[in-house]
Amino acid sequence: MRIVFSELMEKLGVGYDLSPYETCPWLVYDSEKGITCSAEVRAGPDLSDIEAELQFLYDEGVVPSEDEDEEEEEGDGEEEQKEDPNAWRDSLEEIEKRERQKALKPQKTKGFIPEGPRQIFFLRIIPTNDGRWMPVMMFLKGEDFVNKINNWEGKACDFFRSCIxxxxxxxxxxxxxxIEKELDDERWGGRGKRGKIGKKSPKIKPAALLGMKP
Structure with a gap:
């Protein structure tokens, strides 16, 4: 996909041409879910590139659904270990050693995300020699999505615009x-053939809020 700058801005939901270093931000807070969604399109120096990014920030005490799934998986593993028929063979020394190691392991407070917001989507677009613009990088929930589906460049813009x-x-x-609506890939026969995308979104340090590349 190669398009002119004004068309790119329209496809990303900006509606006007950004200047170098300029940013177009959006922010929504869902008090019921305890989630803040922040998004922005930002222009690099001398319009060297354009980046579109969307992040989720969770209130303290709110656990992202992917973290809940992870905790359930860890819990299942612990249950299986408790039911190990050979557990009685462990010596007292080995049991005490495991307990000491468990006590030293840092405990994560449920719902607290010290690393900051979760990056949901990231897209980087650069200018070409003919004066048009071309997406070159896309991450969705931590997964590199370049060339993963047909017309990934256009669908990436459609996905971001739908979020906006x-x-x-x-x-x-x-x-x-x-994801199902905008990033469906007919190569795989329709919805759900692509597999689960990005099980866990990457965590981002607070200082990098809306300003960090993957």
């Missing part, structure tokens, strides 16, 4: 629904 449209209605974007 939801935010303009003061709604939290339904990421999974929009």
């Amino acid at each position: 449209e939801a935010m303009l209605m003061d709604e939290l974007p339904d990421i999974e629904e929009l």
